Amino acid sequence: MATEKVKLLGFVFSPFSRRVEWALKLKGIDYEYVEEDIFNKSPLLLQLNPVRKKIPVLVHGNKVVPESFTILEYIDETWKQNPLMPQDPYARAISRFWANFTEEKVLDGAFTALIFSTGEQQEKALKSTIEALEHIEGDLMGKKILGGESLGYLDIAMGWISYWLPIWEEVGSRQVLDPSKFPATISWMNKFLSHPLIKDNLPRRDKTVAYFHGRRNFFTSG
Structure with missing residues (x-):
């Protein structure tokens, strides 16, 4: 459900996590932001993204979505307001x-x-x-x-x-x-x-x- 809690693991100087924040804000989605130390990765990050071990990671309820472009499309398809992608x-x-x-x-x-x-x-x-x-x-x-x-x-x-x-x-x-x-x-x-x-x-x-x-x-x- 789109009403489930949203959490974003990111890094303040990363353009990759920042673009996800822009998308969330454009959609008007409330989310919890978790700052990661990319040089000393947390157990949470390693648990959520064991394959790439990188930010950003979006958590929506019990669903985990890695990689910024994948996250952008997930956000756009889950929350229909203020579409990001063209319709064509x-x-x-x-x-x-x-x-x-x-x-x-x-x-x-x-x-x-x-x-x-x-x-x-x-x-x-x-x-x-x-x-x-x-x-x-x-x-x-x-x-x-x-x-x-x-x-x-x-x-x-x-x-x-x-x-x-x-x-x-x-x-x-x-x-x-x-x-x-x-x-x-x-x-x-x-x-x-x-x-x-x-x-x-x-x-x-x-x-x-x-x-x-x-x-x-x-x-x-x-």
Whole structure:
């Protein structure tokens, strides 16, 4: 039943758990948030997600749902108010495609380039990330497949670009989002961040920058 208690295991600086919170708030769902120490995983997390041992994990009654994209679709199908996914099957399929593309090509590439690496590995990851963003700028933003006036699945799935990517650029001292090359993407980012639900549900920027500086130092100090 949709009225059963909802619990979310997450991590404050994670874009993956944050997108689940955005979806829950857009749907108006009451939930209990449990902050996890991802470096010292709790017995509860290991019990609920023994396969991946990662956040986020959604608990709805006695049902356990891992992985943020899977959780988003579960939320949308369980609570029908304020739909996230388009009604048209083709539009839903395209939304899934772009969400996965952005995750695999932009998020992974940007994290590698700006947080995880230096030198040749960094340059290769930067090039790959920018090429992927060029596809998003031309093929996605130009066709306005995102939610429009109301936030939708794809806005939430890609929303990390608006907040986390500029922070990673600062931490890695490299630019990915050149305003002259990505005007449509940056316009969408600004619109997304100005949404009341989003701007009031972001981690503190100074603490987020400090956290990722720590991660970069950890990964690159060897």
